[in-house]
Amino acid sequence: MYETSSTHSSGISLKTQLYGLVFFLALMSFFSSLIMSVDHTRNYLNEQMGIHAQDAATSLGLSISPYLGEENIVIAETMMAAIFDSGYYASMVLVSPENKNLLSMNHPSTIEGVPQWFIDLFPLSPPTRNSEVSSGWTIAGTLHVTSHPGVSYLQLWNYSLNALSGLLFTLVASLLVAYIIIKAVLRPLYIVTEQANAITKKQFIYNKRTPITKELRLVTSAINSMVKNVQKTFISMTDHTEILTKEAYKDNLSQMGNRRAFENQLHSHFDERRITQASIVLITLPSLQNINLELGYKDGDEYILKAVKIIKLWLSNIQGTQFYRIAGGCFIVTFPVSLDLCIKNIENAQKKLNAFNSNRYSNGFAKLVMCSYNKKDNTGDLLSRLDTLSTQHKALVSSADAFNEYKAPALGLQEWKMLINDIISSGDIAFSFQPVVLKDKPLPLYSELFTHFTHNNESINNGQFFAMAERLDLTSALDKKLIMAFTNLKKHYQDQRFAINLSDQSLHDEEFLSWLENYIPLNKETFENIVFEINESSLLNDIDSAKEVIALLKQHDIKVCIERFGSNLSSFKYLRGLNVDYVKLDGSYTRDLISNPDNNYFIHAVNQICQGLGITVIACHIENEETFEKILDLSIGAYQGKYLQSPHKITINHKKNNSQSHTFNLELAYDLT
Template sequence: MGINQKEPVMPKSNHKGISLKVQLYGLIILLTLLSFAGRLLISVDHTRDYLNEQMASHSQDAATSLGLSISPYMDDQNLVIADTMMAAIFDSGYYQSMKFVDINGVVKLNRENPKSVESVPAWFMHLFELTPPTGSSEVNDGWQIAGTLYVTSHPGVSYLQLWDYSIRAFSGSLAILAASLLFAYLILRMVLKPISTITAQADAVTKKQFIQNETFYWTKEVNVLALAINAMISNVQKTFESMTQHAETLTQDAYLDKLTKLGNRRAFESQFSAFQHDLEGHTDVYSIGLMTLPSLQSMNRDFGYQSGDDYVVQAVSILKSAIHDIEGAKVFRTAGGSFIFMLPCSIELCLEHVQQAYETLHAQNSSRYPEGFGQLVVTGFTHHDSISHLLSRLDTLITAETAQLGSGFNSDTFQSAAFEQGPALGLQDWSALIKDIIASGEIEFSFQPIKAANSINIIYNELFARFNHQGNLIANAQLFAMAERLNLTEELDKKLILALWSHIQNGLDKPIALNISRQSLHSDSFVTWLNDFMQDKQGQLDNLYFEVNETALIDNINSATAHINVFKSHGIKMCIERFGVSFSSFKYLRGLDIDFIKLDGSYIRDLMQNPDNNYFIQAVTQICHGLGIKVIACHVEDIESYKSVTELHCDACQGQFIQAPMKLSHDCLKSECNDFLNTLKYLKDC
C-alpha cells in the first residue's frame, strides 16, 4: 500500500540548501570518478614502468651481443665489417641509436632513428613519458679495450603498446564505471524514494493536509522515520479536530439557533455593528428586512411543536432561496417567529429577490395558517442609522403589513431610505456603466496597514478601491452587487490588478493585499489570465497578497482549493477575511494552503462586552497556530481591544486604532507617513 490520499500539487519550493538526493548522487559520482581515474592512472603507470624495464633489458642484451660480435674487427682495415654487422642488427631490431666510441672518445660507428611515433598522440607521450635506458658494453681488440658500444632501444613500440593498453583499460574501466553508477542509482533510488514520500507527507502537513503513509520499507531506519511521521500527523490531526469541535461548540452555543442553524440575536447585533463599520465614510446603502411567522403559536398549539419546527424551516428555506444570489446576504433568527436579514446593497438592487420571497410566502397562505404563513418587510439603512431605530421602523412596517394581510404586494412594504442612494439605473444601464468603468474608469486607492502584534513591523497593507466614473465616485456596494449579477466582477478584479501593477511600476514596493471576488476565486478563466500575467511579470510581484471572503470560499471548497494552489505557486500569499461570519465548521481549513485568517470584525468590536468572544478567539488562534496559519484581528478601535487581542495571541492587528485608511499617494509609496511612524512607536510602548 502507498499513501492513502492523492498527494497535493506542490507549489514552487522555497526551501534553501542542497537536497540529500543531490548530495548522495554527487558524492557517489565523485568517488566513482576518482576511483576510475586513479585506477586508470595507476594501471597505465605500472605498464609504463614495465615497458621501461623491458627496453633496458633489450638494449643491454643487444649491446652485449653486438659487442662480442664486432670485437675481432676493431682494427681500421676491418672496421667496415663491424659497421656492417651493426647496421644489420640495427635494422633488424627497433633501436633509437647505436654508437661505438673508442678509448679516446671518438665516435667510430653511429646509427640513429627519429624519435617521433605517428600512431601515438603527442599529448599522451608527454603525459606518460618513457625513458628508455641505454645499454653499454666494452669491446676488446685482442687483449686491449678498443672502446665502448652504446645501444638505446627505440620507445616507439613501447609507446604504441602503452597507448593500446591505455585504450583497452579506459574502455574497460568506463564500462565498470557505468555499471557501478547504474547500480548505485538503483540502490539510491530504492533508499531515497521513501524519503521523498515522507518529505511530501511532511510538506502536506504544512498545507493543512493530514496524510497517513501505510507503505512498508525494507530499510529499518526509514520505517522508524515513517512511523514517527505518521504518529506526529495523527496527533496533529486529533488536536486539530478536537480544537475545531471545541470552537464550533462555542460558536453554536453563543451565536447559532439550533433549529435553523442561523445566527441568533447576539450574532445579528454583532454582525450589524460590523456592517455599519464597513459603511463608515461611504454613501453606500444597505438593506435590512424582517420576516415574521404570525401563525407559529397556533401551529405549536394545534399541531404540535414538530409541526411548528417544520413551519419555521420551510419559511427559512423560502427566504434563503430568494436571496441566495446576493453575495454577503445574512439571515438571523432573533426570536421564535422573527427573522432579520441584511443585504449589502440598496433596495432597488435587491427588490426582485425580496419581492420573490414576499410572493412565495403569501402563496403558502391557507386555513392551516389562520394568521397567514408569513409577512416580510424591508428598508434601507446607512451607517447613521442605529439598530434600535431600524428595528422600530421594521416593526412599524410589519404592523402595517399585518393590517393589510391578503391585499397583495404593496409598495409600502419596501421602503427606500430617506437619503441619496446613487443613480436609479436599470439592468442595461448598470451593464453599460460597469463596462465603461472597466474600459476607461479611474481607480482611487487607499490602504490600511496590518501590523504585527508586539512589534512595529508591517506584515502587509490592504488596498481599498473606489471607482471614479466621469468625475463621480460609484458606491462600491451597488457596483459590485450589480457586477456580480451581471457576471462582471472578474473583469473588475482584473482592472484592479492592472491598476496595482501601474503603481508598482511607479515605485510601490510594500506588500499589498487585494480583495478578489467570489466569481474570480472560482473562475477558471480568471486563474488562466492571472497565471499568464504572473508569468509575464515573473519576479516583480513578490509582495502580492489576496484576501477572499469566507462565505465565497466555502461555496465551492474544491474549486477554491485548486485555484488557491495556483495562486500560491506564483508566490501569492492568501488570507481568508470575515473568518467566522458563516458559523460553519472550521474543518475546511484542513485542506487549504493559506497564510492568514482575518477574524470577522464583529468578534473584535464586541470583545469587551461579550466575554464569550474571548474563548472563541483563543480557540481559533490555537487551531490556526497548530496549522501554521497566522491570525489577524481587524476593527481594532481602541487601546483596550488592542491589548486584548494581543493577549489572546493574535499575530497581527488592523483598525482605526492602528491607522485609519490613507490615500495611496507618492509620499507613501516607498516610506511610511510620519504620523503612521509615530503611531507605531506609540504602540511599541503599549
C-alpha cells in the same frame, strides 16, 4: 521592517553532498587506478626493452664473431644490418677494444601514432645492453644495443586507451549503481521533507512507507507521530470551536445564525463593505403554532425546514446576504445593498413562498416584510419597525406596494451598465488605506486599500456599485481595472505592502485567473509586497477552486488573507488544506467583544487553531481603547481599526513632496505595550 515575502532554504542539500562525495571518490579512484596501471605498464616495457636489447646483443655478438677480420667485416655488417632493419632498435654500435667504432647503425627518434603530451607524461628510458664479441681467444670488440622506444610507446598508448575505456565503463557503472542506491536511501528523507513542507501549508500527510535504514526509520516515525499529534490537536480544537460556535451563534434546526448572531452581525455590512444603507427582511410563519398543536412538533419542524430551503434558495443570490432564525417561526435576512437592488429577489422569494399556500396552512404559509436600515439603527428599534410592518399588513404580502420604504432606483440597469463600463474603460479610481498593525512592532504588517469611485464629480456608494457590477456580471472586468490601477500606484511605493480584495466572481472566473497569471510576471516588482484578501463566503462557495487560486498566488510569493473569518458560522476544518497566511476575524466578534463574553472564547479558540497552523490572526474594527485592551489580552497577532488609525486617502503628490502629515504615513509608531 516587513516580514520577508518568502522563505528560501539555504545551504547544500544532503543529496548534492552525497552525490558529490561519491563522484569525487569515484574520480579519485578512476584516475589513480589509470595512472598506476599505465605507470606499471611503462616500467614493464622498460624492462622488456632491456631484456630485448640484451638478447639481441648476445645473439648478434655470437653470430658476427667469426667475421670480425678485415676481409670479412662486410659479412658482419650485413648480418648486423639485417637485424637492425627490423625496426626494434634505436642503435647498434660495435666498438673495438681501443674504443674505436667498427660498425655503427642508428634509427631516427621519431615516434608515430602517439601524442607528444603522452610521451612527455610517461617517458620511456630504453636501456642499452652490451655484449663482448670474441675473435678466437681474443676480445675483438664490444657490441652496444639500444632498443627503439617507438613500439613500446605505441603499446603503452594502446594499453592506456583500453584501460581508460575499461575504467571509464566501471566508473559510469559504479556511479549509476551509487545513484540508484543513494536515491533509494534518500527517498524516505524526501517524503519526510514533503511532510514538513506540507505542515507549513496547513496539510497533514502521513507516511505509510517504512524505510530500510534504521536512522531514517526513526526519523520517519518521529515525523509521523508529530503529524498525527498536530492533526489530532487541530481536529480537537476545531471540533471544540464548532461546538462553541453552534451553541452560541447557530440555530440547531435551521443551521442559520440565531438571534445572538443577528445582533452581532447586524451592522457588519457597513464596516466591511463601506456602505451607508442596507436592507432587512422579516419572514414569519403564521401557521406554525397551529401545525405544532394539530399535527405535532415533527410536522412543525418540517414546515420550518421547507421555508428555510425556499428562503436560502431565492435570497442567496446577492453576495454578503446573511440568514438568521431569531425565534420559532421568525427569520431575518439582511442584504448589504439598498432596497432597489434586492427588491426583485424578494418578490421572487415571496411568490415561491405563496405557492405553498393551502388548507394545511390555515393562516398562510409565510409572510414577508422588509425595510432599509443604516448604521445608527439599533436592533430593538429595527425589530419593532419590522413587527409593526408585519402587523399592519394582515393579508399576505404579495405585491411590491406592500414593501415599506421601497423607492424606484435612481439608475436603471442599462444606466448602471454604462456607468460601470465607463469607469472600467477610462474612469479614475482613488485609494485610501488603513494599516494592519503587528503586536509589539512599530511598522504595519500591511495596509489594506479601499477604492473610491466618482461619476460626474459625485461619489458613488461602493456597496451599491459592486452589487450592480456583480448583478451585471462585470465584477471580473472591474477587478482587472482595480489591479491595473493598483499597479500604477504601487510603482510609487515599492517598499510598502498593500492588500487588495479579490471578489467572489473573480475568484472562480477562469478567464480572469488566466489573465492574472499572465499579468503578475509582467509586473513582478509590483507584486513583491502584496496581499490578496479573499472573503470567506467567496472561498466557501468552491473550496477546490479557491485552492487552485491560492496555489497560483503562492507560486509568485503573494500572501493570502481570509477576511470576515467566522461570519458564516461554518466548520474551520477547511483551513487545513489552505496555504493562507492571515485570517481576519469578522468585525462582529470585535465590536461586541465587551458585552458578549462568548466572543472571547471564540476568538481565543480561533487564535489557538491558527497559531498551530502558522497563520496570523487579525482583529479588525477596533474602535475604542477598551476593545483594544481586551484584544491585547487575547494575544492576537495583528490589529486594525479606527482606534489605531482611520482610513486615509493616498495621494502620489504627497510622496513626492515628502510631506510628514499622516495622509500617507505607514510608519506610525503604535504603542502596543
